[in-house]
Amino acid sequence: MTRKAAIIGGGVIGGGWAARFLLNGWDVGVFDPDPEAERKIAAVMANARLALPALSDVPMPVEGTLTFHGTIGEAVEGAEYVQESVSERIELKHKVYAQLQQAHPGVLIGSSTSGFKASDLQKGSPAPENIIVAHPFNPVYLLPLSEVSGSDKNPPAVVEKTVQIMKDIGMFPLVIRHEIDAFIGNRFLEAVWREALWMLKDGIATTEEIDDAIRMGFGLRWGQMGLFETYRIAGGEAGMRHFMAQFGPALKWPWTKLMDVPEFNEELVDLVANQSDAQSGMYTIRELERIRDQNLVGFLRALKERNWGAGKVLREHDERRAAAFHAGLDTTPKAAPLVMAQMQVLPGWIDYNGHMTESRYYFANSETVDAFLRLIGAGMDYVAAGHSYYSAETHIRHLGEAKLGDRLTGTVQIISADEKRFRSFVRIMKGEVCVATVEQLCLHVDMKAGKTVPASAEVWAKLRAVAEAHATLPMPDGAGRAVGQGRA
Numbered sequence: 403m404t405r406k407a408a409i410i411g412g413g414v415i416g417g418g419w420a421a422r423f424l425l426n427g428w429d430v431g432v433f434d435p436d437p438e439a440e441r442k443i444a445a446v447m448a449n450a451r452l453a454l455p456a457l458s459d460v461p462m463p464v465e466g467t468l469t470f471h472g473t474i475g476e477a478v479e480g481a482e483y484v485q486e487s488v489s490e491r492i493e494l495k496h497k498v499y500a501q502l503q504q505a506h507p508g509v510l511i512g513s514s515t516s517g518f519k520a521s522d523l524q525k526g527s528p529a530p531e532n533i534i535v536a537h538p539f540n541p542v543y544l545l546p547l548s549e550v551s552g553s554d555k556n557p558p559a560v561v562e563k564t565v566q567i568m569k570d571i572g573m574f575p576l577v578i579r580h581e582i583d584a585f586i587g588n589r590f591l592e593a594v595w596r597e598a599l600w601m602l603k604d605g606i607a608t609t610e611e612i613d614d615a616i617r618m619g620f621g622l623r624w625g626q627m628g629l630f631e632t633y634r635i636a637g638g639e640a641g642m643r644h645f646m647a648q649f650g651p652a653l654k655w656p657w658t659k660l661m662d663v664p665e666f667n668e669e670l671v672d673l674v675a676n677q678s679d680a681q682s683g684m685y686t687i688r689e690l691e692r693i694r695d696q697n698l699v700g701f702l703r704a705l706k707e708r709n710w711g712a713g714k715v716l717r718e719h720d721e722r723r724a725a726a727f728h729a730g731l732d733t734t735p736k737a738a739p740l741v742m743a744q745m746q747v748l749p750g751w752i753d754y755n756g757h758m759t760e761s762r763y764y765f766a767n768s769e770t771v772d773a774f775l776r777l778i779g780a781g782m783d784y785v786a787a788g789h790s791y792y793s794a795e796t797h798i799r800h801l802g803e804a805k806l807g808d809r810l811t812g813t814v815q816i817i818s819a820d821e822k823r824f825r826s827f828v829r830i831m832k833g834e835v836c837v838a839t840v841e842q843l844c845l846h847v848d849m850k851a852g853k854t855v856p857a858s859a860e861v862w863a864k865l866r867a868v869a870e871a872h873a874t875l876p877m878p879d880g881a882g883r884a885v886g887q888g889r890a
């Protein structure tokens with residue numbers, strides 16, 4: 403059964419949560435009195451659909467259903483989780499919790515608050531144990547961090563349930579062990595923000611110069627190693643201790659004005675807003691969101707490739723979903739092609755002709771054959787032990803078109819096999835339609851010796867079982883074909 407979340411407050415952050423839940427297959431009920439909320443969430447969804455699926459090589463679940471409601475009670479009906487994302491005013495949040503807990507006693511409420519402690523949020527509630535902080539970062543549909551912060555009123559089971567829900571939608575729940583205002587992320591960001599406002603107010607740097615100082619330098623480091631790991635490296639071979647010895651005294655030098663904050667007044671707001679308009683006013687906010695999202699997608703994918711930082715979270719989420727797909731497959735050898743892979747055509751796979759680009763058909767074949775190799779025991783452990791299959795020859799036929807968002811399945815038929823090689827025939831299917839076939843000869847190789855050798859007895863036994871089952875299948879139409887046209 404599809405799970406349901408209620409999103410109360412559908413602004414910047416509520417819209418981002420709605421997108422994350424929906425794209426991860428949850429149904430979402432929204433309540434927001436703003437008559438523009440539906441239009442705004444549709445705009446966020448349009449950007450999110452371009453960005454979030456592009457992070458993953460595993461197809462997203464079928465998108466959940468989004469509904470808008472006239473009351474909090476209707477929005478929360480049937481929901482197992484509420485993400486409260488109303489404006490940052492404590493009395494408003496209290497009012498919303500009272501309505502939620504009256505309509506749906508016992509429902510778990512996570513708050514997006516940027517700084518109120520769970521114990522502040524819980525004040526006056528008849529069931530404080532069900533209110534907890536789940537603080538996200540913008541854009542919620544791309545950035546994995548959710549700071550989960552409870553008070554002594556939250557039993558471990560509530561914290562754990564929040565953690566599990568965050569994981570289910572691909573987030574990285576960081577449980578904050580001590581209740582503090584603004585948690586970890588915003589405490590840190592607020593310090594940076596104050597410092598930046600001082601530099602601006604004192605005329606030392608413009609908004610653009612400050613942004614350049616971040617994005618051309620240390621901002622790139624933070625995104626993949628954080629602060630401490632970065633400084634550890636900055637200490638050279640002697641590491642953190644040397645770093646501290648060298649830069650520790652700077653704590654007392656006039657490097658920072660944080661002891662004091664600039665006065666928050668109209669003059670400061672004008673200074674910041676005017677410079678920001680001059681810097682970025684040529685883009686609409688939605689354009690800036692798309693630029694930001696595509697940059698983040700590239701950055702996060704690079705981290706995923708390296709299995710590092712936030713990329714590790716993405717990879718684990720992909721692996722969980724891929725494992726669920728494979729667990730549902732029937733891989734017993736029989737006289738039928740084996741369904742081995744599932745893919746979804748992503749934005750970056752589309753070429754100037756508006757359909758899936760050539761190299762992605764090869765990729766789809768690799769995904770399918772790699773899954774088959776894992777099935778016969780020639781996965782990564784086998785490769786690490788020094789043996790692998792190398793492809794020696796490949797023939798792709800393009801029979802149909804795959805478009806953005808299409809869901810594809812890769813099936814494998816083994817045409818022939820012996821101890822040293824196999825010939826596979828992969829069909830890339832869009833539903834019942836075959837959009838491409840890929841015929842390939844793979845050789846079993848001793849990687850160190852760099853030559854073809856027989857596969858291990860276990861691998862060969864599994865490969866032979868499939869090859870024997872497939873021997874009864876008719877030769878696929880198109881197998882063994884050379885490229886069509888004769889010479890002029």
Ligand SMILES: NC(=O)C1=CN([C@@H]2O[C@H](COP(=O)(O)OP(=O)(O)OC[C@H]3O[C@@H](n4cnc5c(N)ncnc54)[C@H](O)[C@@H]3O)[C@@H](O)[C@H]2O)C=CC1
Pocket residue numbers: 410411412413414415416433434435436439486487488489490491494498514515516517537538539540
């Ligand atoms: N904007 C940001 O960068 C971040 C904000 N947050 C937090 O998320 C929460 C929401 O902030 P934003 O989305 O930025 O604000 P926003 O102003 O974009 O959205 C707030 C929404 O709450 C709605 N609202 C007001 N009263 C309501 C009620 N009684 N019931 C339902 N909806 C109601 C408003 O109509 C509005 O659409 C705040 O607690 C904020 O601190 C958390 C992380 C980042």
Ligand SMILES: C[N+](C)(C)CC(=O)CC(=O)[O-]
Pocket residue numbers: 515516538539540588591
């Ligand atoms: C500015 N802010 C305090 C609302 C920011 C956050 O809460 C987190 C973020 O996205 O930077």
